[in-house]
Amino acid sequence: MRLLLLPLSFCLLLLFSGSEGWSIFIDGKTVKVLDQKGTWDQMNIACRTEGAHMVKIDSADFMYGIVKFLKQQGLANRDFWIGATEVGHEGVFRWQDGTIVKQGTPFWGVHGEEQEPNGGSLETCVFMAKSKYFYWADALCDSNFGVICEFPRDTDLN
Structure with a gap:
């Protein structure tokens, strides 16, 4: 008997291929909320498997459209990863394309008396x-949340 070892990233691609979810066109962008949970890295792979990347929310109108869609679809009881992190650049949150994430309102929430982000390193x-x-x-990046993926412009999911 021959044992076949596959790299973890390949196994995750197989696991996430053809994922179910909810799609919509908002503010000129096609997004898909995947029907699964995982760590930030796992959900990043899941979006890439779909031919997308984790969503970049760069306007209040786009954020409003996403929140409205989540509520309309009955998904308001879940947390969702988005494509921002400070891994590799401590103290500066960046989108996956390298641009800096805007701080404060209208995007970041408040925890107690502190403005997010407040988790330190x-x-x-x-x-x-x-x-x-x-x-x-x-x-923590190893928390298990859902994910919202964003597709390149001119992507038709039908």
């Missing part, structure tokens, strides 16, 4: 927090 990945009306918060 431990909480380095960003998610939309259901408990904060989907304002953003930083979290």
Whole structure:
């Protein structure tokens, strides 16, 4: 008998290929909310498997459209990873394309008396927090949340 060892990334690609979810066109962008949970890295791979990347929310109108869609689809009881992290550049959150994430309102929530992000060097990945009306918060990257993927422009999911 021959034992076949596959790299973990390949196994994750097989696991996430053809994922179910909810798709919509918002503010000129096609997004898909995948029907699964995982760590930030796992959900990054899941989006890439779909031919997308984790969503980059760069306007209040786009964020409003996403939140409205989540509520309309009955998904308001979940947290969702987005494509921002400070891994590799401590103290500066960046989108996956390298651009700097805007701080403060209208995007980031408040935890107690503190403005997010407030997790120091431990909480380095960003998610939309259901408990904060989907304002953003930083979290441990190995937390298990859903994900919102964004497709390149001119992508038709039909």
